[in-house]
Amino acid sequence: MSSTVLSVKNLNVTYKTATFDVEAVKNVSFELHRHEILGIVGESGSGKSTIALALMRLLPNNAVITGEASLYSRDGSRIDNVLTLPEEELRRIRYRWGKISIVFQGAMNSLNPLLTVKDHFIDTAQAHGIDKEEALKIAADLLRSVRLEPARVLRSYPHQLSGGMKQRVMIALALMLNPDVIILDEPTTALDTLTQRQILELIRDLRKERDVGIMLITHDLSVVADVADKVLVLYRGYVMEIGDVYTVYSRPYSPYTLMLINSFPAIGKRIIKLKPAGITATTNNRGCPFINRCPFASIECADADMNLIEVEPGHFSSCIKANLIQQQVAGKVMASEQQQ
Numbered sequence: 271m272s273s274t275v276l277s278v279k280n281l282n283v284t285y286k287t288a289t290f291d292v293e294a295v296k297n298v299s300f301e302l303h304r305h306e307i308l309g310i311v312g313e314s315g316s317g318k319s320t321i322a323l324a325l326m327r328l329l330p331n332n333a334v335i336t337g338e339a340s341l342y343s344r345d346g347s348r349i350d351n352v353l354t355l356p357e358e359e360l361r362r363i364r365y366r367w368g369k370i371s372i373v374f375q376g377a378m379n380s381l382n383p384l385l386t387v388k389d390h391f392i393d394t395a396q397a398h399g400i401d402k403e404e405a406l407k408i409a410a411d412l413l414r415s416v417r418l419e420p421a422r423v424l425r426s427y428p429h430q431l432s433g434g435m436k437q438r439v440m441i442a443l444a445l446m447l448n449p450d451v452i453i454l455d456e457p458t459t460a461l462d463t464l465t466q467r468q469i470l471e472l473i474r475d476l477r478k479e480r481d482v483g484i485m486l487i488t489h490d491l492s493v494v495a496d497v498a499d500k501v502l503v504l505y506r507g508y509v510m511e512i513g514d515v516y517t518v519y520s521r522p523y524s525p526y527t528l529m530l531i532n533s534f535p536a537i538g539k540r541i542i543k544l545k546p547a548g549i550t551a552t553t554n555n556r557g558c559p560f561i562n563r564c565p566f567a568s569i570e571c572a573d574a575d576m577n578l579i580e581v582e583p584g585h586f587s588s589c590i591k592a593n594l595i596q597q598q599v600a601g602k603v604m605a606s607e608q609q610q
């Protein structure tokens with residue numbers, strides 16, 4: 271197992287609004303290793319982007335954040351207070367920091383149409399104190415590493431590039447400061463199927479070739495199945511389940527994960543019918559947030575503490591009935607396979 275690059279403990283984010291508080295992330299903990307892809311999967315509004323923004327220290331002013339995140343850089347340095355580092359210090363180290371970088375959802379559309387790719391690299395480099403000559407050398411290397419031809423791409427304007435090429439340019443730009451962690455937020459959304467495949471292949475290659483840990487944020491379970499090593503399933507800010515992808519997908523210990531798998535026929539062979547999505551709210555702040563949609567729910571779930579339980583080595587579920595559910599699922603799957 272390669273070394274830990276990022277360790278997040280008990281991350282909570284609450285957005286304060288004039289009328290009420292939105293508890294967007296609740297007690298989230300996870301570890302990311304070098305050369306590892308962690309998929310963070312969940313429906314819209316589950317808190318995926320909030321986790322990313324918290325780690326980048328880019329949350330809006332109405333966000334209140336608690337918890338710890340430690341970053342272990344390849345140069346041997348360690349930052350223990352990523353979440354609370356004072357603004358001034360943050361500004362100072364951001365200049366050449368780049369230890370965590372992010373490619374935002376839809377970022378390829380934010381390339382400036384009036385600038386060539388070369389200008390984008392030079393601007394990014396200069397903002398971090400790298401001179402033009404060095405920037406161009408780095409840019410050429412990075413473009414090659416995302417499988418683009420530097421000579422042609424550097425002189426192109428965004429409109430001269432396909433969606434897939436623009437996404438590769440964004441990934442190359444995010445690698446400019448040689449980050450230890452890269453966050454990719456919905457990197458394949460809005461791309462056609464073939465281009466999606468190529469980008470996923472690239473992400474897989476980057477994981478092997480570069481000394482980084484990759485956080486891949488998506489609502490698409492099949493993307494995670496394709497490339498990730500580990501998966502963290504998020505629902506209304508809570509970690510419902512976490513473990514290696516193969517184990518979680520083949521033996522889900524959370525009814526919510528099971529529902530997600532069922533909604534992706536290409537992945538799910540399970541046959542348990544769950545209530546349709548739609549009712550999402552429990553009004554109180556206690557118990558399992560999935561209670562209203564869960565076919566296994568009973569009165570104890572209303573008091574569940576949502577702490578993660580290790581159901582098998584390295585595989586955690588917050589469902590208090592995890593073992594019971596797994597037995598029922600395994601029984602029904604076997605029964606359906608015998609009928610076929």
Ligand SMILES: Nc1ncnc2c1ncn2[C@@H]1O[C@H](COP(=O)(O)OP(=O)(O)OP(=O)(O)O)[C@@H](O)[C@H]1O
Nearest residue numbers: 285287292294313314315316317318319320321330
């Ligand atoms: N600035 C804000 N003020 C108040 N609430 C917010 C703010 N930003 C996000 N939220 C709320 O926080 C919750 C989590 O949002 P977040 O964007 O992190 O979810 P997500 O899983 O990334 O969703 P999506 O897949 O749609 O991007 C949602 O209920 C959202 O409405």
